[in-house]
Amino acid sequence: MATFKEYGTFLGDYLKPHKKKALSLGGLMLAGTALSLVNPQILKNFIDKAQDGSDINLLLWLGIAFVVIAICGQGLSLLQVYLGQMIGWSTTNDLRKDLLNHSLHLDMSFHTKRTSGEMIERIDGDCRNLFSFFSGVIFQMINSLLLLLGIILVLFFEDWKLGVVLSIFSLCTVLALMRVHGIAVPSAKKALEANTDLMGFLEERFSGLRDITKNGGSSYFLKRFFQFQYALFRASQRAWVISRLSTWSVTIILFAIANVVILSLSVSFYSAGSITIGTIYLVVFYTNMLVEPLQNIANNLQEFQNFNASIQRINELKRTQNAITDMGNQYLTSGPKEVTFNHVSFSYGQGKIVLNDINFKLGKGITLGVLGRTGSGKSTLIRLLSRIYDPSTGTIAVDGVNLRDIPLAHLTEKIGVVTQETYLYQGNIRDNLTFFNSSITDEDIFTAIRSLGIEDWFNRFPKGLDTLIQSGGGGMSSGEAQLIALIRLFLKKPDIIILDEYSSKLDVITESWLQQAVINLMTNRTGIIIAHRLSTVNWVNEIMILENGSIVEHEKREDLESRLDSRYMELLKTGLEVQPN
Numbered sequence: 001m002a003t004f005k006e007y008g009t010f011l012g013d014y015l016k017p018h019k020k021k022a023l024s025l026g027g028l029m030l031a032g033t034a035l036s037l038v039n040p041q042i043l044k045n046f047i048d049k050a051q052d053g054s055d056i057n058l059l060l061w062l063g064i065a066f067v068v069i070a071i072c073g074q075g076l077s078l079l080q081v082y083l084g085q086m087i088g089w090s091t092t093n094d095l096r097k098d099l100l101n102h103s104l105h106l107d108m109s110f111h112t113k114r115t116s117g118e119m120i121e122r123i124d125g126d127c128r129n130l131f132s133f134f135s136g137v138i139f140q141m142i143n144s145l146l147l148l149l150g151i152i153l154v155l156f157f158e159d160w161k162l163g164v165v166l167s168i169f170s171l172c173t174v175l176a177l178m179r180v181h182g183i184a185v186p187s188a189k190k191a192l193e194a195n196t197d198l199m200g201f202l203e204e205r206f207s208g209l210r211d212i213t214k215n216g217g218s219s220y221f222l223k224r225f226f227q228f229q230y231a232l233f234r235a236s237q238r239a240w241v242i243s244r245l246s247t248w249s250v251t252i253i254l255f256a257i258a259n260v261v262i263l264s265l266s267v268s269f270y271s272a273g274s275i276t277i278g279t280i281y282l283v284v285f286y287t288n289m290l291v292e293p294l295q296n297i298a299n300n301l302q303e304f305q306n307f308n309a310s311i312q313r314i315n316e317l318k319r320t321q322n323a324i325t326d327m328g329n330q331y332l333t334s335g336p337k338e339v340t341f342n343h344v345s346f347s348y349g350q351g352k353i354v355l356n357d358i359n360f361k362l363g364k365g366i367t368l369g370v371l372g373r374t375g376s377g378k379s380t381l382i383r384l385l386s387r388i389y390d391p392s393t394g395t396i397a398v399d400g401v402n403l404r405d406i407p408l409a410h411l412t413e414k415i416g417v418v419t420q421e422t423y424l425y426q427g428n429i430r431d432n433l434t435f436f437n438s439s440i441t442d443e444d445i446f447t448a449i450r451s452l453g454i455e456d457w458f459n460r461f462p463k464g465l466d467t468l469i470q471s472g473g474g475g476m477s478s479g480e481a482q483l484i485a486l487i488r489l490f491l492k493k494p495d496i497i498i499l500d501e502y503s504s505k506l507d508v509i510t511e512s513w514l515q516q517a518v519i520n521l522m523t524n525r526t527g528i529i530i531a532h533r534l535s536t537v538n539w540v541n542e543i544m545i546l547e548n549g550s551i552v553e554h555e556k557r558e559d560l561e562s563r564l565d566s567r568y569m570e571l572l573k574t575g576l577e578v579q580p581n
């Protein structure tokens with residue numbers, strides 16, 4: 001259970017910036033409560049005065065006052081809704097922003113363990129859950145309690161016995177309503193589960209959409225979809241009926257009893273001459289006015305359980321620390337870099353050792369080609385160098401500076417990576433290249449395209465840089481996405497360049513066009529090229545061959561070529577391509 005302190009911290013953190021609005025909302029609710037207590041009094045007077053045969057003008061004024069107050073009450077509740085929505089949206093949007101920002105800065109070991117669905121649920125679902133918490137449940141709770149107290153006090157004032165009866169009745173109703181809510185919980189849970197099932201089904205199927213449609217699975221897909229939909233419909237319907245029926249029946253039964261008791265009491269008081277007809281009206285009216293605050297209190301007490309679950313999950317996410325610390329303060333000079341791996345070993349989580357005691361030094365301006373079978377640890381090696389993960393043991397240094405001592409943002413600037421998976425987002429080609437960095441001009445981009453020698457490819461887009469790319473890179477082949485990634489690299493001008501099977505989705509001819517461009521790109525830079533074709537690296541300075549997470553060969557390319565028994569020459573002789581990953 002979230003403690004009072006946790007609730008308090010949450011309210012403090014997110015409600016404080018909207019303090020004025022929140023206080024106005026509280027004020028409006030109080031005013032509304034006062035008005036709703038006043039109006040029955042006017043009616044009571046109206047009835048009594050009418051019975052006494054008072055002046056018609058007085059009655060008229062009472063009538064006008066009643067109408068004006070009723071209209072003001074409606075106006076107030078409209079304002080309350082408006083303010084509540086404003087506060088709810090502003091606070092939950094702040095919360096969403098904080099959570100997203102926090103998650104974006106968490107390392108890959110956090111993200112690989114979680115599906116996108118789970119993250120959406122954390123960042124959006126829980127915030128949506130907390131909407132009513134911020135949009136006024138707290139005030140509503142206070143307000144309902146005040147209204148309840150007000151009504152009971154007024155009735156005590158009329159006659160203490162009426163006050164006692166209604167106090168006992170109120171307590172019983174809240175307890176009964178909460179109990180009844182408990183009955184509805186399992187069915188509400190089932191409805192939520194049916195919803196999660198439907199979403200899970202859709203997410204899974206849409207990710208495999210191409211395979212489903214191509215293999216004629218559409219009708220099966222639709223049939224399953226209807227089954228999930230139907231299950232959701234039935235579960236929601238059941239939950240709704242159970243919840244409404246139970247609340248409704250409790251309210252009806254208890255209020256029927258209360259009305260009978262109150263009416264009988266009132267009638268006997270009236271016969272004894274201690275109260276007027278107007279008072280009877282007032283008492284009955286107030287009794288029935290209790291429905292709303294009582295239901296609100298019971299509902300809100302239940303809702304706090306929902307908030308509780310969301311607050312716990314949100315706090316847990318906020319407490320999650322980045323496994324990659326960013327405490328460094330050493331900056332690198334510009335120019336080609338020296339890279340050193342010193343007894344580096346690594347495993348993902350508690351899994352098997354993926355890299356085992358890796359030692360090597362890459363001199364300034366050297367281009368290294370890395371070869372090895374799928375799963376030999378090539379990509380892991382460069383993930384460590386770009387600090388997506390930290391080594392389990394050993395150290396990695398650039399120009400003699402431990403990676404951990406370099407600020408992450410600075411390291412990201414210095415290292416440029418192109419992998420097999422380039423993500424293109426919805427927007428035009430320009431934005432996909434510059435990431436909205438307005439200091440990069442179109443002319444810079446054209447220079448990069450010319451340097452890469454891919455003008456012919458680029459000229460095929462009639463709208464040039466304004467060509468729109470659909471989300472997830474729709475409209476571009478994966479090979480074209482790799483070209484975009486290479487242009488990004490040209491624009492970024494990092495000192496260390498890493499290409500992880502950058503050409504795996506390009507055909508041999510395009511790759512050979514690009515080779516000269518890549519050679520140009522590597523001049524005056526330190527580079528690591530992971531290749532799945534030997535031809536990709538037949539020009540580099542050094543070759544490293546990885547096997548099961550260990551270096552089995554690392555020498556100058558010419559040296560390896562001159563040694564007929566080298567692994568590299570074996571690969572060249574057999575002409576076998578290293579299996580692409």
Ligand SMILES: Nc1ncnc2c1ncn2[C@@H]1O[C@H](COP(=O)(O)OP(=O)(O)O)[C@@H](O)[C@H]1O
Pocket residue numbers: 112348351354372373374375376377378379380381581
């Ligand atoms: N995120 C990950 N979590 C757990 N194991 C992983 C992860 N990524 C890769 N591995 C494992 O690490 C090993 C090396 O993978 P990787 O470095 O991608 O190899 P390569 O790039 O040479 O094909 C493989 O056995 C792979 O299954």
Ligand SMILES: [Mg+2]
Pocket residue numbers: 378379380500581
């Ligand atoms: Mg790989």
